[in-house]
Amino acid sequence: MPEGIIRFKFFKKNELKYLSHLDILTMLSRAFARAGIKCVYSCGFNPKPRVSLSNPIPLGVESLAEYCDIELAENMDAKEFLKIVNKQLPENLKITDSINADPKTPSLMSEIGLVLYDFQVTSIACQDMKKITPESYSSFEKSFEETLAGGIKPGPGFKEGDFSINTGPIHSVEFIFSKTSTGGSILLKIYGYAKIFKNKNNSIFKFNEFSGKLKEILREYGLKIISAQKTEVFIIIDSGLVNPLEILKFKKRD
Amino acid sequence: MIRRIKSLSFNELEELLEGIEKPGRYIDSEIGTKSKSLDYIKNNPGTILSCLIFPDTYEVGMSNLGLQILYNVINSYPFATAERAFAPWTDFEKKLRDNMVKLFSLENRIFLDDFDLIGFNAAHEMLYTNILNLLDLSGLEISSNKRHSIFPIVCAGGSSTFNPWPLSKFMDFMVIGDGEETIAAIIGAIRDFKIANSPGGDKTGISPVCCEEEASLKQKLLFSISQLEGVFVPEFYKINYTPCGNVAGFDFKSPVKKTVRKATFRDFDDAVREDSPVIPNIQTVHDRLNIEIMRGCSRSCRFCQAGFIYRPVRQKNVERLVSESIEGLKKTGYDEISFTSLSSSDFKGIESLLKKVTSAEGFDKISISMPSLRMDSFTLDLAHLIQSGRKTGLTFAPEAGSQGLRDKIKKDLTESDLVDSISIAMHKGWDKIKLYFMIGLPFETEEDIYSILELIRKIVALARSTLTGRSIGRFMLNVSINAFIPKPFTPFQWCPQESIKNLEYKFGIIASGIPKRFVKLHWTNPQKSLIECALSRGDSRTSDVIEEAWRTGAKFDNWTDFFNFNTWVESFLKAGVDISFYTERRYGEEEILPWDIVDAGIKKSYFLREYKAAKGL
Numbered sequence: 001m002p003e004g005i006i007r008f009k010f011f012k013k014n015e016l017k018y019l020s021h022l023d024i025l026t027m028l029s030r031a032f033a034r035a036g037i038k039c040v041y042s043c044g045f046n047p048k049p050r051v052s053l054s055n056p057i058p059l060g061v062e063s064l065a066e067y068c069d070i071e072l073a074e075n076m077d078a079k080e081f082l083k084i085v086n087k088q089l090p091e092n093l094k095i096t097d098s099i100n101a102d103p104k105t106p107s108l109m110s111e112i113g114l115v116l117y118d119f120q121v122t123s124i125a126c127q128d129m130k131k132i133t134p135e136s137y138s139s140f141e142k143s144f145e146e147t148l149a150g151g152i153k154p155g156p157g158f159k160e161g162d163f164s165i166n167t168g169p170i171h172s173v174e175f176i177f178s179k180t181s182t183g184g185s186i187l188l189k190i191y192g193y194a195k196i197f198k199n200k201n202n203s204i205f206k207f208n209e210f211s212g213k214l215k216e217i218l219r220e221y222g223l224k225i226i227s228a229q230k231t232e233v234f235i236i237i238d239s240g241l242v243n244p245l246e247i248l249k250f251k252k253r254d
Numbered sequence: 255m256i257r258r259i260k261s262l263s264f265n266e267l268e269e270l271l272e273g274i275e276k277p278g279r280y281i282d283s284e285i286g287t288k289s290k291s292l293d294y295i296k297n298n299p300g301t302i303l304s305c306l307i308f309p310d311t312y313e314v315g316m317s318n319l320g321l322q323i324l325y326n327v328i329n330s331y332p333f334a335t336a337e338r339a340f341a342p343w344t345d346f347e348k349k350l351r352d353n354m355v356k357l358f359s360l361e362n363r364i365f366l367d368d369f370d371l372i373g374f375n376a377a378h379e380m381l382y383t384n385i386l387n388l389l390d391l392s393g394l395e396i397s398s399n400k401r402h403s404i405f406p407i408v409c410a411g412g413s414s415t416f417n418p419w420p421l422s423k424f425m426d427f428m429v430i431g432d433g434e435e436t437i438a439a440i441i442g443a444i445r446d447f448k449i450a451n452s453p454g455g456d457k458t459g460i461s462p463v464c465c466e467e468e469a470s471l472k473q474k475l476l477f478s479i480s481q482l483e484g485v486f487v488p489e490f491y492k493i494n495y496t497p498c499g500n501v502a503g504f505d506f507k508s509p510v511k512k513t514v515r516k517a518t519f520r521d522f523d524d525a526v527r528e529d530s531p532v533i534p535n536i537q538t539v540h541d542r543l544n545i546e547i548m549r550g551c552s553r554s555c556r557f558c559q560a561g562f563i564y565r566p567v568r569q570k571n572v573e574r575l576v577s578e579s580i581e582g583l584k585k586t587g588y589d590e591i592s593f594t595s596l597s598s599s600d601f602k603g604i605e606s607l608l609k610k611v612t613s614a615e616g617f618d619k620i621s622i623s624m625p626s627l628r629m630d631s632f633t634l635d636l637a638h639l640i641q642s643g644r645k646t647g648l649t650f651a652p653e654a655g656s657q658g659l660r661d662k663i664k665k666d667l668t669e670s671d672l673v674d675s676i677s678i679a680m681h682k683g684w685d686k687i688k689l690y691f692m693i694g695l696p697f698e699t700e701e702d703i704y705s706i707l708e709l710i711r712k713i714v715a716l717a718r719s720t721l722t723g724r725s726i727g728r729f730m731l732n733v734s735i736n737a738f739i740p741k742p743f744t745p746f747q748w749c750p751q752e753s754i755k756n757l758e759y760k761f762g763i764i765a766s767g768i769p770k771r772f773v774k775l776h777w778t779n780p781q782k783s784l785i786e787c788a789l790s791r792g793d794s795r796t797s798d799v800i801e802e803a804w805r806t807g808a809k810f811d812n813w814t815d816f817f818n819f820n821t822w823v824e825s826f827l828k829a830g831v832d833i834s835f836y837t838e839r840r841y842g843e844e845e846i847l848p849w850d851i852v853d854a855g856i857k858k859s860y861f862l863r864e865y866k867a868a869k870g871l
Contacts, residue, residue, distance in 0.1 A: 014264065016535070018277035023536050030285075030533065030587030036616075047619050048589075059277055060268075088587070090283050 002040045002050070002071035005105055006078045008085075008098035009245055011064045016092040021056035024093070028068065031088040037081070038074035054108045054233055054244070055115065055194050058207050063230035065116075067108050067244045069101070099248050108244055112194045113236040114171055115205060119188040120227045121218060169193055169205040186223070188214075194233065257299035259292060262355065262363040270355065274346050278536035279312040282360045286532040286586070288329035289337045289361040300448060302334040302441050304371040305359050305406075309384035310812065312340045317540035319594065320412065320433065321375055322531045327434050330529075334441045337361040337369075338532075341384050341810070342391070350391060357391040366392035369406045370444055373429075373437070376412040376421060379789035380782070380812040385410065386424060386804040396801065398426050398489065402465060404472045407444070411436075415486075416516070416563050417742045417849040420789055422488035423797030426476060430852055431484040431516030431563075432549075434525070439482045447475045480510050484517025486852070493794045493848060499835060501793065501846040515853040522549055522568035530585040542590035542623065543582045547575055547607070551596035556664045556868055557653070557695065559741040560596055563854050569595075572603040576610040583620065592623045599624075605636060625649070647686035647732070648679050654695060655705030662697050662868045663746075669709065676713055680720045687713070688732040693760045694752030694780075695738045697868065703760045707767045714772045733768070734776045735761060737783035741790050742849040743856065745864035748841040751787045754780045781819040785811070788826070788836040793848040796836075798829040 012024065019027070029049045032039055039049035054067040078098040086095050174189040192205020211228060218224055234241035242250065271277045295301050306324055308315025315321060321338065328336035337359035342350060350357065356365045366372060372392075374385050389396045389408065398408065410421055411429035418428045429436050451471060462468035473489075480487040492505040506512065519525070534541065550567035551560065579591055591611070595601060608622065652672055654660045660667060676687060691706050710733060717729045737757050740749040752760075757780040765775060789796060802825035810816035826833040841847065843862060850858070 015281035015283040018271065018281050019535055020278070023278060026537065027535065029589075033587035033589065034584065041619055046621075060271065088285075090285060092283055 002073065002103050004072045004075035005069050005101040005103055006072060006076075006081050006098055007067065007069050007101045007105070007108075007244060007248060008078070008082065008095045009243075010066050010068065010089075010093060010095045011062075012066060012093045013062050013064075014092045016090065017062045018059055020059060021053065024066075025051065025053060027089075027093065031085055032070070034088040035084045037070070037076075037085065038072060040071040040073045052107055052109065054112055057115075057230055061207060061228060061230060064096075065230055065232045065243070067112075067233065069105070069108055071103070075100070097245055099245050101248050105248065110195075111235045111247070112233045112244065113197070114191050114234040114241065115194045115230060116232040116234065117190045117192065117207065117210075118227075118229050118231045119190065119211070119214065119225050121186040121188055121223050122226050123222055123224070169203045169210070171202075189231075191234075257296055257301075259295060259303075259362075260365045260368045261292065262358045262365070264363075266355075267363060270346070270349050270353065274349060275343060276536065279340065279343065280346065280360070281535070284532050284535050286530050287361055288326065288529065288532075290329075290335035292362050292364075295335065295362075298333070300333060300445070302371065302444050302448075303364070303369045304328055304334060304336045304373065304441065305339050305364075305366055305369045306336055306373050306375070307339045307388060308375045308377075309341050309381045309388055310810070311343060312534070313536065313538045315340045315375075316532070316534045316538045317544075318375060318377065319544045319546055320377070322544075324373070324433050324437050325532070326529045327437055328441060331438070331441065333445055337364065339366060339388070341388060344810075347387075347391065356393040357388060367394055367406060371440070372406045372408045374408075374410040374412075376410040376414045378412075378812070379414050379420070379786050380817075381414075382421060382789060382800045383804040383808040383811055385421070386801065387809045389424065396424050396804075398424060401426075402468060402472075404462075404468060404475060407472075407475065409440075413560065413563060414790065416559075416852055416854060417790060417792065418486045418488065418514075418852065419493065419794045419848050420792040420796040420800060422491075422794055423801070425488060427479055427485055427487045429484050429517065430486055430514055430854075432519035432522075433517070434519050436482060436484045436517045440479055440485070443478050443482065444475070447478065477508060477510075480508075482517075483515060486514045491851060495793075499832075500842075501848055501850075503846060504851055513851060513853040516563070516855060518566070518855070519549075520568075523570055525570075530582055533586050533588075540592065541588075542592050543579070543586055543588040544592050544594050545575060545579055545582065546570075546595065547593045547598065547604075548595035548601050552600055553597055553666060554664060554864070555653070555666075556662075556745040556864055557692065557738060557741075559744050562743050562856055564596065565855060569601055572607050572610075575607055576614075579607075579611045580614050580617070583617065589619060590621045590623065592625065594625060599636065608636065647688050648684050649688040649690070650676070651690035652709065653690065653692050654698075654702060655691065655707070655709050656702045658871075659695060659698060659702045659705075662871050663695055664864075664868070672709075673712065673716060677716060677720060680717060683725070685721065685725050685728045686730050686732070688734065689713075690734050690736070692736050692738045693764075694757050696740075696746055696749045698752075700760075700763070703763050704767075706764055710764075710768055710773060714769050717772065729772055731773045732776065733764075733773055734778075735764060736778045737780045739783055739787045739790065742847070743854045743861070745861045745868060747791075747847070747861060748843060748845075748865060750840045751784065751837045753838060754784060757783075779814065779817065779819075782811070782817050784833075784837055785817075785819070785822045788833050791836045791841075791848075795829065795831050799825050799831050802828050 012019065028051060032049055041047040042050055050071040052069050057063055078100045082095045082098040169192055171191040171193055173191070176187040178185055190210065193202045194204065196202060196204065211225065215225060232243055234243055235247050237247070267280070271280060290301060295303065306321055308318050308321050325336050325338065328334050338361065339357060339359045342357070356367060358365050376385065386396045395401045407426045409427045409429060410425050411433050415421065415428045415430050418430065421428065462471055476487050476489060479485055480490060487510070490507045490510045492507065494502040494505060496502045548567065548569040550564045552567045553561055555561050583591060598604060611617065612622070650672065652660065652667060653665045654663060657669060679687065693703065710731065713731060718726060721729055737752065740746045740751055761777055768775060803822055806821050806825060808818060808821045823833065
């Protein structure tokens with residue numbers, strides 16, 4: 001039994017987005033060793049620090065919201081942990097927040113229900129920037145809804161249950177259109193399912209499958225993805241969506 | 255003056271990496287990189303830009319200790335920088351060629367043809383075609399005489415260069431022997447050359463007015479490098495052949511040394527590796543902290559090239575190794591350490607080293623691996639010490655099955671040594687044991703092959719009587735069989751290589767006789783061994799064979815899936831070179847050997863005496 005658990009949030013950017021789940025795990029384990037963190041080790045032939053990560057994402061996708069639980073053999077303050085471990089991590093992979101948690105905290109993988117990806121969309125060619133107008137945007141939005149989301153009514157700010165159709169891999173979608181002097185750009189926020197809910201008849205959101213389809217639709221409108229990023233993961237609770245750190249903060253307050 | 259460096263941007267890399275397998279091979283951002291930044295190079299235009307290349311994948315190359323040593327040496331100088339490059343996998347090579355993007359270094363993604371110095375690690379012969387492929391991918395001519403510009407100057411080092419001829423057509427120079435001091439001297443020579451030939455001490459400052467001037471400047475630089483210990487400049491040497499194809503003698507084009515004495519790093523004992531290694535981002539073949547404890551080998555097994563060319567034996571101070579190990583583990587966060595040398599149990603103070611490292615605080619989860627442990631001096635104590643961390647398999651190399659043959663090859667080991675050591679290991683709980691044998695050894699008879707079988711059976715019987723319950727269920731004896739290759743600078747360098755047919759027959763005897771339940775048999779493709787032999791005993795004509803093979807598509811020859819025997823056989827034919835001349839032929843004792851141009855520190859007469867001693871036994 002560990003003395004304590006620290007849950008932390010980290011990003012992986014630029015070059016390091018090309019590392020696999022396993023490579024990241026190794027990189028973190030070595031950083032813990034260099035920082036002198038007293039971890040709990042797995043038993044068996046090759047003892048490894050007992051850590052668990054949030055759901056893996058495809059190679060080549062940046063993430064601002066990776067989460068990790070580490071079991072400690074000797075408890076320590078989560079903020080101190082952040083400080084000393086960050087000294088051992090490369091600049092493209094840093095911890096952004098951390099919290100001490102109860103050893104009985106349910107695992108990340110079992111709790112995380114949604115994953116949020118931000119797709120930044122713009123015109124294919126610079127000279128075509130004017131093509132994104134409020135008109136073309138709404139026509140794209142309509143087409144997107146019909147083809148992909150199967151009739152989800154999108155909108156900013158939502159609660160669980162706001163949407164009538166919860167089948168398929170997508171929970172909900174937000175469109176944010178910004179107009180600039182030369183045209184405009186679209187921020188597409190996709191809330192995908194990270195696990196199967198018994199009462200929802202949903203499926204798991206698969207990034208590569210989705211972005212492939214999205215590219216096809218975008219091409220018809222002269223649009224392309226300029227960046228895609230995993231920006232948050234959520235646990236679905238009665239009052240809405242919280243991230244894996246917030247849920248622990250709420251519990252502490254209770 | 256600002257130096258303009260041609261490099262690939264991160265955005266361009268991102269586009270290239272789309273759909274590429276294991277993209278982690280092509281990015282840097284590792285912990286422990288030491289190359290100077292692009293800004294530093296731009297502001298210090300005199301910086302000597304070097305790129306160290308291991309001509310295999312990132313995973314293989316990053317496991318090479320030599321690469322890390324040279325990388326640290328060069329980067330310790332403020333006036334030089336070293337970056338790394340590896341062989342791109344076939345999918346990425348295709349991407350580069352399709353998009354007409356030249357090969358670039360890992361750290362700053364500088365295109366290889368923009369470096370001052372490119373150095374290949376020719377660790378073994380099966381990397382030769384990859385070297386040509388990488389030159390071509392860099393947009394450089396593969397033949398040195400077609401590369402007219404002074405820079406980049408292209409070189410190779412590593413153990414296969416002890417016979418420098420096969421690569422001689424492609425290299426501006428080669429480094430034979432220990433690299434750490436030689437590379438520093440070479441960097442110094444290039445720096446002096448630049449300062450002497452350009453007012454600003456800047457590469458762009460050297461502006462030859464015509465091809466002739468450029469060629470003569472290049473000659474000047476090569477000549478100054480050729481004066482350094484261990485350096486062979488192919489352009490200044492030529493082999494003459496007799497009508498029957500043997501070496502008639504050597505010609506010298508400039509006042510260069512008549513034999514190239516290998517470079518020997520004498521301060522090995524004092525060399526403390528203060529810098530920690532580059533820690534790879536993705537899993538490599540040997541993903542652990544490698545600590546070299548000793549260079550050279552005090553044994554003189556007659557088949558073993560490494561045992562002769564890395565002499566003299568130099569070992570590091572135990573106390574310093576202990577602190578280097580502990581510091582290294584702390585700095586890297588590795589959970590495995592490997593003490594490397596050619597014969598680790600001959601290291602004086604090995605017990606004390608292991609005891610001190612294993613008992614260091616906080617290292618109870620560290621696993622230790624010791625390649626090349628000899629079982630004759632393998633003590634109970636050592637087994638226990640290694641075991642106190644985590645257990646990996648144990649490897650023993652009896653090489654031959656019978657005592658008679660072991661005596662002939664001078665493998666100083668008796669069967670009781672072997673059986674006793676394995677018995678100790680089993681009592682201590684090891685259930686995975688690996689044995690190395692060679693077949694096709696000189697003076698080998700069919701009886702010797704049956705002796706291998708007997709030895710295997712004896713060890714299996716020992717396991718059945720020693721191990722019980724779950725242990726015997728898990729017990730696995732891995733037996734690895736390799737074809738003997740007569741290598742330059744060994745007493746057996748004159749011996750013919752056994753034919754593929756005979757090797758297959760001998761292997762068949764072993765394969766059909768082993769107790770299959772406990773033994774897993776591996777064996778190296780004898781066709782590959784044949785090519786390795788032909789390349790290692792090659793001469794200047796072998797260059798054409800390598801070029802032909804590469805043009806026909808040979809690359810990654812060390813990878814089973816890629817090695818194509820027919821390609822090689824046809825390349826020998828096309829180049830008009832008889833393969834059996836280098837493999838099946840018994841070289842004459844009076845013959846001038848191609849590698850006689852190299853002085854490896856051991857007299858030819860010594861090898862001959864050893865050869866005759868083996869014959870006489």
